[in-house]
Amino acid sequence: VTIIDLKQGDEFRIRGVTLSHEIGKRLADMGFTAGARGTVVRSALLGDPLQIRILGYNISIRKAEAAGVEVELLTGEIA
Amino acid sequence: MKTIRVGLAGNPNTGKTTIFNALTGSNQRVGNYAGVTVEKKEGRVVRGDTEIVVWDLPGIYSLTSYSIDEMITRDFILDERPDVIINVLDATNLERNLYLCLQFVELGLPVIGALNVIDQAESMGIRIDEKRLGELLGFPIVRTVGPRGKGLDHLLDRVEAVHDLWRSAAAAPASGRSAPRRSPGLDEPGRPTGAPIHLPVYSHQVESAIRAIGDLLESDSGFAAVNPCHWLAAKLLEKDANARQRLAAHPARQVAEAEIDRHIRAIERESGRDAEIVLSEQRYAWIHGAVREAVSKVEAPQPLTEKIDAVLLNRFLGLPIFLGILWLIFQATFTIGAIPQGWLEQLFSWMGDGVRQLVPPGLLQSLLADGIIAGVGGVLSFLPLVVILFMFISILEDTGYMARAAFIMDKFLHLFGLHGQSFLPMMVGFGCSVPAVMAARSLKSPRDRIVTILVIPFMSCGAKLPVYVLLAGTFFSAWAGTMVLAMYVIGIFLAMVSALIFRKTVLRGLSTPFVMELPPYRTPTARGILRQVGDKSAQYFKKAGTVILAAAILIWAITTFPAPPENAPGDPITYSVAGQIGKAIEPAFKPLGFDWKIAIATVTGFAAKEVVVSTLGVLYSVDDKNAITEGDDAEAPLRVALRADPAYNPLVGFTLMLFTLVLAPCFAAQATIRAELGWKWLGFYVAYSILAAWGLCFAVYQIGRLLGLGA
Numbered sequence: 001v002t003i004i005d006l007k008q009g010d011e012f013r014i015r016g017v018t019l020s021h022e023i024g025k026r027l028a029d030m031g032f033t034a035g036a037r038g039t040v041v042r043s044a045l046l047g048d049p050l051q052i053r054i055l056g057y058n059i060s061i062r063k064a065e066a067a068g069v070e071v072e073l074l075t076g077e078i079a
Numbered sequence: 080m081k082t083i084r085v086g087l088a089g090n091p092n093t094g095k096t097t098i099f100n101a102l103t104g105s106n107q108r109v110g111n112y113a114g115v116t117v118e119k120k121e122g123r124v125v126r127g128d129t130e131i132v133v134w135d136l137p138g139i140y141s142l143t144s145y146s147i148d149e150m151i152t153r154d155f156i157l158d159e160r161p162d163v164i165i166n167v168l169d170a171t172n173l174e175r176n177l178y179l180c181l182q183f184v185e186l187g188l189p190v191i192g193a194l195n196v197i198d199q200a201e202s203m204g205i206r207i208d209e210k211r212l213g214e215l216l217g218f219p220i221v222r223t224v225g226p227r228g229k230g231l232d233h234l235l236d237r238v239e240a241v242h243d244l245w246r247s248a249a250a251a252p253a254s255g256r257s258a259p260r261r262s263p264g265l266d267e268p269g270r271p272t273g274a275p276i277h278l279p280v281y282s283h284q285v286e287s288a289i290r291a292i293g294d295l296l297e298s299d300s301g302f303a304a305v306n307p308c309h310w311l312a313a314k315l316l317e318k319d320a321n322a323r324q325r326l327a328a329h330p331a332r333q334v335a336e337a338e339i340d341r342h343i344r345a346i347e348r349e350s351g352r353d354a355e356i357v358l359s360e361q362r363y364a365w366i367h368g369a370v371r372e373a374v375s376k377v378e379a380p381q382p383l384t385e386k387i388d389a390v391l392l393n394r395f396l397g398l399p400i401f402l403g404i405l406w407l408i409f410q411a412t413f414t415i416g417a418i419p420q421g422w423l424e425q426l427f428s429w430m431g432d433g434v435r436q437l438v439p440p441g442l443l444q445s446l447l448a449d450g451i452i453a454g455v456g457g458v459l460s461f462l463p464l465v466v467i468l469f470m471f472i473s474i475l476e477d478t479g480y481m482a483r484a485a486f487i488m489d490k491f492l493h494l495f496g497l498h499g500q501s502f503l504p505m506m507v508g509f510g511c512s513v514p515a516v517m518a519a520r521s522l523k524s525p526r527d528r529i530v531t532i533l534v535i536p537f538m539s540c541g542a543k544l545p546v547y548v549l550l551a552g553t554f555f556s557a558w559a560g561t562m563v564l565a566m567y568v569i570g571i572f573l574a575m576v577s578a579l580i581f582r583k584t585v586l587r588g589l590s591t592p593f594v595m596e597l598p599p600y601r602t603p604t605a606r607g608i609l610r611q612v613g614d615k616s617a618q619y620f621k622k623a624g625t626v627i628l629a630a631a632i633l634i635w636a637i638t639t640f641p642a643p644p645e646n647a648p649g650d651p652i653t654y655s656v657a658g659q660i661g662k663a664i665e666p667a668f669k670p671l672g673f674d675w676k677i678a679i680a681t682v683t684g685f686a687a688k689e690v691v692v693s694t695l696g697v698l699y700s701v702d703d704k705n706a707i708t709e710g711d712d713a714e715a716p717l718r719v720a721l722r723a724d725p726a727y728n729p730l731v732g733f734t735l736m737l738f739t740l741v742l743a744p745c746f747a748a749q750a751t752i753r754a755e756l757g758w759k760w761l762g763f764y765v766a767y768s769i770l771a772a773w774g775l776c777f778a779v780y781q782i783g784r785l786l787g788l789g790a
Contacts, residue, residue, distance in 0.1 A: 022145055029143065044487055045397065046490045049499075060593065060594070
């Protein structure tokens with residue numbers, strides 16, 4: 001399961017970032033690390049990009065990147 | 080007097096610049112839009128016999144080499160080796176803020192954490208025991224509340240104390256500051272908080288890899304003198320490109336590289352993840368442990384920001400609200416701005432008249448009145464528009480809305496290879512390309528920044544409007560307004576198509592990931608806004624005083640010299656350099672339907688679009704050229720003259736409007752592109768704009784003629 005499988009309001013715990021090099025590193029630097037908890041806050045008009053809440057702050061990432069963040073769902077159901 | 084050199088670092092949106100201003104009282108802008116302080120800003124504080132020099136470093140999240148800001152910061156720190164780093168920490172968001180802080184500690188630098196936004200954190204129920212946190216992390220943490228200057232004195236006390244601690248530690252044998260691994264650990268008895276330290280951040284495996292590689296690098300004393308070897312070792316394990324470049328200077332480079340790759344493979348085999356991610360995760364895990372012990376509640380909801388976002392980022396309301404805000408800003412800018420703009424135009428017109436009365440007719444009068452005052456005045460009269468536009472933009476930035484606008488627009492812009500953050504500079508481009516090109520600095524990836532800058536001139540700036548108004552009014556009187564609007568729309572369309580072309584050709588490559596913080600909404604301060612507006616206006620003013628002045632003199636010279644022979648028939652301008660160029664290039668313009676007169680206007684228009692109208696005025700209304708450029712009623716003679724000229728028809732009028740739109744806007748904009756991107760990209764842009772202008776106009780004119788529109 002990755003972040004794009006979740007729907008608005010879902011809480012998740014990160015299992016790992018499968019992207020590497022620049023983008024994976026940047027996500028890790030911004031707190032997308034194994035064990036971190038986050039929430040899918042909303043998406044923009046066409047479903048992309050996503051607003052994610054992690055480590056107590058809000059961040060915007062595109063679906064392409066979100067698809068590389070493996071998570072486990074904590075609340076809600078998988079869409 | 081002793082001097083302490085301090086680097087002020089921190090994440091974006093932490094109030095770092097506000098602290099810098101409070102500390103040093105210098106001129107500096109405050110922003111919410113990621114990374115507004117690209118320039119290196121320096122300030123000074125004198126306390127007793129100590130002088131503290133403070134550099135305001137760009138707001139960054141990490142010390143990798145993925146953005147200009149990060150590279151500026153790391154190069155500054157590696158090259159200048161500041162004595163102390165003050166890291167401003169947003170108390171509402173401690174873990175991510177400490178992540179950067181930790182990297183400065185790893186670099187072997189004395190670090191002091193300046194806990195900011197603490198009142199907001201406490202109102203959210205976050206309780207921080209900063210003394211305990213400092214003990215756990217190994218460096219002192221001081222409370223500061225930026226805007227009111229609270230705690231700053233205490234902060235500077237700690238800067239001096241920590242500086243002394245490190246000086247005495249460096250003087251003592253066997254624990255040099257260049258060798259952090261030999262520094263005592265956290266549990267060393269009697270170690271004062273703030274003394275040199277080695278933090279137990281990483282797992283045993285990573286730690287021993289760092290030690291092995293670091294020791295290997297350090298074995299060359301020349302290399303070790305200019306590089307913090309153990310920090311570099313960690314960066315090499317993170318596969319950092321910049322660290323690899325630094326390694327090239329090492330005599331045992333090949334041995335080191337083999338060793339590094341071996342360790343990376345071992346770490347990846349053990350963890351099942353990429354090594355660069357393993358190091359980030361271990362840093363965050365270590366911070367998490369410390370923060371959990373010293374902070375009561377690490378994450379808290381921000382009800383106000385969430386409520387505002389629920390409306391402004393609403394899936395269906397977000398875009399209409401954003402477009403509404405844009406519309407209001409443009410309405411306000413152009414209606415309010417028109418009033419002082421009128422005053423300035425009046426002022427320059429009086430100055431011109433004054434010069435004509437004081438200075439006897441001749442070259443000097445012509446240079447002063449027609450060249451300098453008319454040219455510089457024409458540009459300076461846009462200053463009120465620039466000031467008002469930038470006031471609104473500053474408000475959007477400082478409240479945190481600009482990041483939301485990028486969020487809303489990203490999908491659309493991404494389709495054309497642009498970036499959500501390209502939107503702001505493109506919007507500014509409707510006012511003036513000069514500040515717009517400068518505003519593109521907020522784009523972190525060089526490739527995104529270059530594409531954005533190259534398409535900004537397609538956004539019709541204020542100076543192109545008079546040309547559109549003149550030609551549309553002359554040839555399309557019934558639907559002049561629609562034609563002007565059509566030019567703006569065509570410009571946007573060309574910008575998108577060009578961005579796509581650049582992305583597929585010269586700027587090929589993976590699109591930059593859109594990873595952008597949406598900072599909490601904050602109330603902008605009047606001082607912060609005024610500072611930004613002042614800075615931008617000053618930059619615009621300076622441009623008008625230098626580049627535009629030079630351009631004005633140049634245009635005047637090429638339209639004046641050489642003077643026509645005695646009793647020569649026709650307008651003097653036809654004998655000038657500009658006239659000769661016009662005649663010479665006329666064959667190239669024939670296929671576009673332009674005669675030599677229009678060719679001259681495009682030559683001068685290459686320098687500044689404002690002068691297209693006045694050049695046509697000079698060419699058509701020989702007797703009284705002032706009557707053409709002043710006011711709407713007075714423009715009528717030029718319109719009559721244009722309509723009467725058989726060389727013109729609506730198709731030619733439209734083609735000329737299109738040519739004005741596509742061709743490089745003015746010397747000032749070209750000079751700004753050169754300043755931001757260098758000669759190579761300026762040359763590329765100018766060539767592209769000339770080819771695109773010619774090609775498009777050729778197609779439009781020829782197809783139009785085939786359809787019988789040019790009759």
